[in-house]
Amino acid sequence: MQVSVLGKSPSWQDAAGACSGYLVEQDGYRLLLDCGNGVFSKLREICDYVDVDAVLISHLHADHFLDLVPYSYALSYAPRQQPVPVAGWPGTDSPARPDLYVPHGGPQMFRRIVSCWGQGDLVDSAFALQEYGAQDELTLGPFEVRFCEVPHYTLTHAVQLSSHGSRFTYGADCSPNAELVRFAQDSDVLMIEATLPRPERNGVRGHLTPREAGEHGRDAGARRLVLTHYSDEMDPAWAQREAADAFGGPVEMAVEGEVYALQNAQQPS
């Protein structure tokens, strides 16, 4: 299993960066986990968007799904996606239509957004759109997919992908919680948010500090802990020290363009 970081920014992009997006690959199958603003162009730098088999959205915040809009335009209007020859491309009877898995309420939200400029079916017609719930277990190509609802400002799911004995857990966005610790037990890689330099001063909590991210990784027994969803306006060396101190071992900071390879247990190393 291979995980490429397309975007690790929080709800506003780093300079030249992108919001949440991770391309997870195994046996030629490509799964795009979250598709926040800026992710589509990062995806195009490393693979052809028509070759993505499925897109999975953890929750319905802009920084996790907004680039579904340009992605839908590409699938709808790119010359090679047309049924008749156009602009030097032969026509196709089978345009790419990746699967798109979203939390409950996703289809209605997308229709509401794109209806503002009169294209209500844009996302529905570009993707094979389906809703999932926290209790669902999906088999997507070589991946077994499980979900865990985590506390955030809206319905949000941590996502776990298992394949060939390797386990990758993505914590999505969350406040401190025991559910993620249980769900992420024995992950080979836990990709966890570390958005805040300090806990929210007031109101409902919705994110983690680097220290809290480290504590979650320690309690989950994660083999590798990677901090993500942090701004380039936060000192990464400080964040890494804070998290490592709580984790009790080295911690990595997600960097856009970085690729994490998970060892397949069934393959000799």
Ligand SMILES: [Zn+2]
């Ligand atoms: Zn969020």
Ligand SMILES: [Zn+2]
């Ligand atoms: Zn977010």
